[in-house]
Amino acid sequence: MSQIAASAVIHPMAVVEDGAVIGENVRIGPFCRVGPRVTLKDGVELLSNAVVTGLTEIGAGSKIHPMAVIGGVSQSLHEAGEESRLVVGANCTMREGVTMNCGTVGGGGITRVGDNCLFLANSHVAHDCILGNEIILSNNVMLAGHVRVEEKAILSGGCAVHQFTRIGRQAFIGGLSAVAYDVIPYGMLNGNPGILGGLNVVGMSRSGIERSVIHQVRRAFKQIFESEGSARANAAAIRDEYLDCAPVIEILDFIAAESDRALSSPHRGKN
Structure with missing residues (x-):
């Protein structure tokens, strides 16, 4: 049975499946779909046409824009339907077309996103990624599985990150870069293949x-x-x-x- 706070506002053309947990002052717009194992913490807003599915928790104050699909099954070739999760922190923004997948058992069973992160249009967070706080993924950024991104890192538009790669705190990745190897904290990487060009002095x-x-x-x-x-x-x-x-x-x-x-x-x- 769903647990829906009395202060939640759910558009009559939205679908909230039985079992979902909906916190105080949550707003769910038209044509959204919220799955039966989803938890939306206080103040979450789904604007319209957004899908939140899987065993997924969305932190307080987060906002999900149209056409985003959050909590989908991993795209791993080894996916076999095992129990896995996605946890998104507080005050995150997921713009149009963002996709985030749940984890896999082989990768620890969880994809985790920290607080105050910004995901611009069509960016993708794959299975078993671990992201810190205050990270920015610009338009069309692609994180493969098992990637780790530390706090305050900025990934510019269209860059792609190879699976199992680590990106250190406050690193800056230039647009359209191919990130095949670990990037040190405060590092600045550009190009395809990505070259470590120096330090993110401006960010520091x-x-x-x-x-x-x-x-x-x-x-x-x-x-x-x-x-x-x-x-x-x-x-x-x-x-x-x-x-x-x-x-x-x-x-x-x-x-x-x-x-x-x-x-x-x-x-x-x-x-």
């Missing part, structure tokens, strides 16, 4: 990172990617030099972490 400055710290990060970047040897070996060698610089340590930890993908670099696209 806007987020309040002091200029002196940015200079340290730029120096560390050069030591990692312009010195002889591999980026991972170079990163390990300079750690003691930057113990008091949190952004550099974040980059070094990212490089040292286990990953299924190689590391994007300024030279060959990977390292």
Whole structure:
């Protein structure tokens, strides 16, 4: 049996299936469809012609625009109908035609999106992706399965991200880029194949990172990617030099972490 708050406003031409949980002040427009295992937290708005299905939770204050399909079954070739979920955080906006898929058992069973994220028209979040807070996916961005995107990253229009790739915090991905390898926190990647062109200095400055710290990060970047040897070996060698610089340590930890993908670099696209 559905649990529908008394303050919810549901258009008579919308379909809310039995079992859905609808919070306070939710608004569901005409021709929307809400599945029987969906939870819409307080203040969620579905404008019109939006579909929310699967075992899906939409966080408070989020807004879903027309023709979006949220919580669909994964497109994995190994999909066999097992139980899986999609959890979207608070105050997210999903514009026209956005698609987000539930997870797969083999990938952990959940696709998760943080708070305050913006998904522009026709962007896609595939199965088992994990996204942090305040991420922007511009028009037609495509995330393959198992991608991890850390908070405040910006992915420009039309870029495509290979499965299992990691994109670090506050990274910036240029339009139409092909992201085949991990992108370090604060990195700026462009092209096809994607090349790590430097640091997202503008984003770092806007987020309040002091200029002196940015200079340290730029120096560390050069030591990692312009010195002889591999980026991972170079990163390990300079750690003691930057113990008091949190952004550099974040980059070094990212490089040292286990990953299924190689590391994007300024030279060959990977390292």
